[in-house]
Amino acid sequence: MLKRRRFKQTTTLTERLADEAARCREEARTLAPGRRREMLLRQARQDETAMQIDAWLRSPGLRAPT
Template sequence: MQTRRRFKQTKTLSDRLADEAARCRAEARTLTPGRRREMLLRQARQDETAMQIEAWLRSPGLRAPT
């Protein structure tokens, strides 16, 4: 049986998502309008949405459904 390769993340999930969103937006600024640019902007929006969801899940006001 294979063992999983594990490693500790040095940055938080929010930090990694923010970095990826910024990288995608910066790369999209250098491109002309087209499919690749739209894909990068979409990925940036998805990363930002994931950051909002992650913050919501970690918020102290969140309660388990009863």
């Protein structure tokens, strides 16, 4: 049986997503309009949406469904 490689993250999920979104937007700025640029902008939007969902899930007002 294979053993999983585990490691502790040094930064939070929100920080990693913000860094990735900024990197994608910066790279997209250097490219001409086209497929690669659109994919980078789409990834940046997905990262920002993931940050919003993570913040919502961690909010103190969130309650379990009853």
